[in-house]
Amino acid sequence: MGIGVTLATQMELNLQKTYLKQMFEPSSSPRLFALPPGVDFPKSVVSGLLERMSHLTPDAMAQVEIYVNTQRMQRRVRHLFLDGNARLLPRIRVLGDLGHDLAMSDLPPAVPPLRRRLELAQLVARLIESEPDLAPKTSVFDLADSLAALMDEMQGEGVTPGAIRTLNVEDQSGHWQRALQFVSLVESFLGETAKTHPDTESRQRQVIERLVARWATQPPAHPVIIAGSTGSRGATGLLMQAVAKLPQGAVILPGFDSDMPHAAWSQLEDALQGEDHPQYRFAALSRALDMSPQDIRPWATTAAPNPARNRLISLAMRPAPVTDQWQIEGPVFQGVQDATQDLTLIEAQSPRQEALAIAMILRDAVERKTPIALITPDRNLTRQVTAALDRWGIEPDDSAGRPLALSAPGRLLRHVSDLFVRELTSDALLAILKHPLTHSCEGRGDHLRWTRDLELEVLRRGLPYPTPEALTEWANKRELDPAFQTWISWINTCLFPPETPNSDPLEQWVERHILLTESIAAGPLGHGSGGLWDKAAGREALKHITQLQNEAAFGGEMTAQDYASLFSALLNKGEVRDPNTPHRGVMFWGTLEARVQGTETVILAGLNEGSWPEVPAPDPWMNRKMRQDVGLLLPERRIGLSAHDFQQAVAAKQVFITRAARNDESETIASRWINRLTNLLGGMSQDGALALKAMRARGAVWVNLAKQIETPSVSTPPEKRPAPCPPLTARPNQLSVTRISKLIRDPYAIYAEQVLKLRPLRPLHQNPDAPLRGTVLHNVLERFITERPDDEGPEDAKVRLLAVAGDVLAKEAPWPATRALWHAKLARVADWFIAEEEKRRTFSDNIANEIRGQLVLDDLGFTLTGTADRIDRDHDGNLRIYDYKTGSPPTEKAQKYFDKQLLLEAVMAVAGGFRNLPAGPVSHVSYIGLGSAPVTSEIVLSSAEIGDIKSELEQLISAYSSENQGYLSRRAMQQERFEGDYDHLARFGEWDESNDGCMQEVGT
Secondary structure (H helix, E strand, C coil): CHHHHHHHHHHHHHHHHHHHCCCCCCCCCCCEEECCCCCCHHHHHHHHHHHHCCCCCHHHHHHCEEEECCHHHHHHHHHHHHCCCCCCCCEEEEHHHHHHCHHHCCCCCCCCHHHHHHHHHHHHHHHHHHCCCCCCHHHHHHHHHHHHHHHHHHHHHCCCHHHHHCCCCCCCCCHHHHHHHHHHHHHHHCCHHHHHCCCHHHHHHHHHHHHHHHHHHCCCCCCEEEECCCCCCHHHHHHHHHHHHCCCEEEEECCCCCCCCHHHHHHHCCHHHHCCCCCHHHHHHHHHCCCCHHHCEECCCCCCCCHHHHHHHHHHCCCHHHCCHHHHHCCCCCCHHHHHCCEEEEEECCHHHHHHHHHHHHHHHHHCCCCEEEECCCHHHHHHHHHHHHHHCCCCEECCCEEHHHCHHHHHHHHHHHHCCCCCCHHHHHHHHCCCCCCCCCCHHHHHHHHHHHHHHCHHHCCCCCCHHHHHHHHHHHCCCHHHHHHHHHHHHHCCCCCCCCEEEHHHHHHHHHHHHHHHHHCCCCCCCCCCCCHHHHHHHHHHHHHHHHHHHHCCEEEHHHHHHHHHHHHHCCEECCCCCCCCCEEEECHHHHCCCCCCEEEECCCECEECCECCCCCCCCCHHHHHHHCCCCCHHHHHHHHHHHHHHCCCCEEEEEEECECCCCECCECHHHHHHHHHHHHHCHHHHHHHHHHHHHHHHHHHHHHHHHCCCCCCCCCCEEEEECCHHHCCCEEEHHHHHHHHHCHHHHHHHHHCCCCCCCCCCCCCCHHHHHHHHHHHHHHHHHCCCCCCCHHHHHHHHHHHHHHHHHHHCCCHHHHHHHHHHHHHHHHHHHHHHHHHHHHEEEEEEEEEEEEEECCCCEEEEEEEEEEEEECCCCEEEEEEECCCCCCHHHHHHCCCHHHHHHHHHHCCCECCCCCCCEEEEEEEECCCCCEEEEEECCHHHHHHHHHHHHHHHHHCCCCCCCCCCCCCCCCCCCCCCCCCCCCCCCCCCCCCEEEEECCC
């Protein structure tokens, strides 16, 4: 008996010694551990591991193998281990690096994703070419992207093409048969091909399946831990199940809701009904391991920052079929005030107000030296907040950086790719010349000076589409400096490349693109690539374009437009960190980054439907039911992951929840989780309603602060309606007949133009406007009338009119669509104009076109100038003056009081003021309107009336020859909504036409 007791005791001691060398006690069930929402997950993982390893020798830590899901979490966990006493570190690895093990070296390397996308694009293009009705050609790369994502998903989830083909689909529209034609394209990359030329997802699944098979017979003796993954992807889920079953394996789940009752967990069995729930993935993992969620144990003793809030959020997020529990559990919920005391709800009126309120919160945290994090998937909102913080000089630490396409190298590369696609415009030319990386070698100062001169002297004077000939002509007129001439030659060479063929191999497009961009960056005297590939953004851009260069052989031939689209999509996938040193206490995190970080104060922003959660991307191949039947992921998976991110983040110690009630287009809908929380609080009890009211009241404080910061601190009284009175010596002594009309309607415009010498600059991006159309029409009709033979009949006249129009439009209207439109408009009124011209030829002869003239008023020291469109002399010897209008001519009343152009030309003609045209009586002035309803508006004049018009002119000029006469702004505008060139200078809007003018001496 003593021997038996001794043996039993010895066996027990041996077991204890074995346990002392191991982290976990032997167990017949899988090990699933979890941490509650709100805790600093990486920190709690480390503290729990140190606690469990405390009974082991120090060298045992080096045997522990930890797998995390991102490199960011890997760095954080490593930093937490280093931040303490000296110790050996565990092996911390990323799940995506499993295939780098030496044991997996016999597996072929993964095919680069870009190569697979290019190969798929070629297959899609061939299919569309053979069957054009399937899809438009412009959708090739979008369809290739979608197919690549489908193929990755199939391989990750272990779905074969055969399973998709055998789907039982009742499709009356034939959509599924069309979709199958595209889906069948991926079959060539699956099956045996996937074993020899695997994609990234395929190789990862092969690695995991091999690892799981090896562990089944040869489990590792050392601890293996997976921490932070939810197992939402099939291959990762397989690995987590295998690790949980290892003798020394464990899985640590983040944000596990231990407050959810069994009845709620039981509603998460159907993916179609429950996958949008934050805890669905944990329920699915438990079922796969024949466990219940109640079997999941806590990993560490770390308590949630606010357990009462965790219970409240758990109740708010209950699956839809059991939300009736609100009525049972809500009224008896204890601690609602504790749950919401550090919870603030900000409901702004606009995204700008939301951004300002967030910026105020961040500014306050900086003042109090409290670390704070902004968590949102809305990148537009983070950019607005960054701009708002700039007023205080706060540079946030943005984990996402900024898109590579918006960096300096990215923008220059995109500008150059556009040169292959569309004709160079003035604004595009200046965008390239003014780019900070253009001409980044020696001589950049001269480059910027010449670029400024080019903008002011050429491009803003009416050159919407620059040409090498136009630039060379300007350069020859300007100066003969050899350096300047070299600069112009460099522009003509780089920015006006030879026409490219309709299609070229991708390798040639990439090479052409790189060489051209480097030439632009280097400048005419530089070598290499200038500063194009310098700094972080340049290095990131070079990495992406080198990747494209390496895979270009698989891209086949493509058009310039296809290449530009491909390149833009490639750049948009890149990100670059801001080189400026950010503020350490102000952090911007995406929802993915927030999973592996930790701070006590967070702002959850942009909580509107479509933003958080995002709208699932449309699937062109299969609906939800088909995806479930075949074993693919449902669209609700992303919503469920977003819900889990929200549940974790809202459990922090102090939380600000923000949303905007409207965006730029319409009212927004609050995120479903905000609706759940507010509906629960508002109806659960009086305490809940009061708590919700307090949350909103705390938010209203920040909204009011945002409003205040937008309100000027000093009240500036509105400007009065100006009527400046400059000295007589500064007033104009010469005006054209059209300027006289302007003097009557808007004297202030004459003051700004003639006294201040201000001229409005033309826009860089010039559009075909009404003034240009009028100029073109005048030139067409001048040529037509001047060159018309005496014996030309109406039909021949119409043919010649349209031919002249085509010639003039080709020279003066560089927009193809505009040329066609204006030519068609003239063609519609051509018959009417020719018929009217035949009538005019019966009683008059054309004697002058586009003729200049002037009238000197000696007593006033004033000269009137003008150019008449057309002057005829009738058979009685009287002059008839015409003016062409592309729109509706002014009425006779408007001509009498305001638009006196033709009447003043009549005064000028009677006085013999037109060049090479003797004085003579004027009997008629007429507008020939060539608008949609052509008409001739004619006024019959007598000598007495012409004398009265001259007297009125003298009275007008005499009035402005008095120092007491001011140039009133907008005296008699034709339309109140019309915006004049100088209205902003007159501060129109601070006053209106009902205000009296404010006479003020200026220039004395």
